[in-house]
Amino acid sequence: SHSIFWNMLAVSLIQGDAFAEIVRDEESGELINLKPISPERMRVVFGKNGLIKRYEQIKLGKPVHKFKPIRIFHIVNDRIGDEQRGVSVIESCEWVINAIEEARRDYRVLLHRNVVPVRIIEVDTDNATKRQALMAEYKDAIQKGEVLVVPKGTVEIKDTTIQIQDPIAWIQSLENYFYLAVGIPKTIASPDNVSEGTSKVGYLLFEPIYTYRQTLLEADIWNQLFIKIKFNRPPSLMDNIQSNEAKNTSQTGFQPKDV
Numbered sequence: 001s002h003s004i005f006w007n008m009l010a011v012s013l014i015q016g017d018a019f020a021e022i023v024r025d026e027e028s029g030e031l032i033n034l035k036p037i038s039p040e041r042m043r044v045v046f047g048k049n050g051l052i053k054r055y056e057q058i059k060l061g062k063p064v065h066k067f068k069p070i071r072i073f074h075i076v077n078d079r080i081g082d083e084q085r086g087v088s089v090i091e092s093c094e095w096v097i098n099a100i101e102e103a104r105r106d107y108r109v110l111l112h113r114n115v116v117p118v119r120i121i122e123v124d125t126d127n128a129t130k131r132q133a134l135m136a137e138y139k140d141a142i143q144k145g146e147v148l149v150v151p152k153g154t155v156e157i158k159d160t161t162i163q164i165q166d167p168i169a170w171i172q173s174l175e176n177y178f179y180l181a182v183g184i185p186k187t188i189a190s191p192d193n194v195s196e197g198t199s200k201v202g203y204l205l206f207e208p209i210y211t212y213r214q215t216l217l218e219a220d221i222w223n224q225l226f227i228k229i230k231f232n233r234p235p236s237l238m239d240n241i242q243s244n245e246a247k248n249t250s251q252t253g254f255q256p257k258d259v
Contacts, residue, residue, distance in 0.1 A: 004034050005217065012077040015039040016086030019055070020073040022225065031225060034073055044074075046084060073224050075217070093181050100174045107167045183209045207236060 008018035019042045020034040037057060047053040055072045057065040076086040090097070125131065179185060185206050214231045221229050 012075045013089045016088040018075040096178045103171045
């Protein structure tokens with residue numbers, strides 16, 4: 001059951017919604033299994049009153065399989081207002097993800113240019129065939145680390161030094177924005193070069209977020225599956241933070257009401 005719930009939470013973050021068929025014993029009504037269903041195959045049908053009327057599972061080349069609402073366990077991520085579907089984390093962070101990948105690809109090219117720099121070559125000929133042959137020889141020499149020898153006065157390599165801003169700070173700022181948007185402190189996912197104090201504060205700020213998600217899942221399980229479950233909460237650092245604050249009078253501002 002833990003793996004099923006974990007899978008559904010992950011899918012709801014990625015797709016916005018997660019679905020699982022509720023399988024019960026026909027006589028006793030006891031829960032037997034939860035069968036996850038890919039969200040791209042599920043269609044939610046709403047009635048005129050705005051409530052869910054039924055679920056429809058779409059299968060290629062097969063009839064649509066209809067489910068009553070009581071037969072589907074449905075988790076929704078960050079639904080806003082009267083939206084009928086949840087919000088995907090990837091969709092909300094798409095621009096940041098693309099910007100990070102773009103910056104990394106550009107930086108990869110930049111590092112490669114330190115080994116194989118771009119050159120502007122002036123050739124003393126208008127013959128396209130000769131230019132193509134010289135380009136091929138130059139490319140081959142660069143790849144093999146050899147010296148290219150040409151007749152004097154036929155080729156001149158221009159200075160092509162380009163001042164490019166270091167993109168590391170830009171990439172880091174994008175990553176920080178991404179972690180803020182997702183709601184996970186960067187100190188948890190990537191603790192490198194982070195002080196112990198910063199890690200503790202980041203973990204402390206994350207406590208209300210994961211506690212809230214656990215509470216929502218517990219409510220969904222109770223309301224849809226009629227099962228009372230309370231997940232174990234990870235250890236809190238609140239007492240540790242308060243103890244450190246009492247010992248260090250210059251470090252203030254973390255009060256119990258903040259969590």
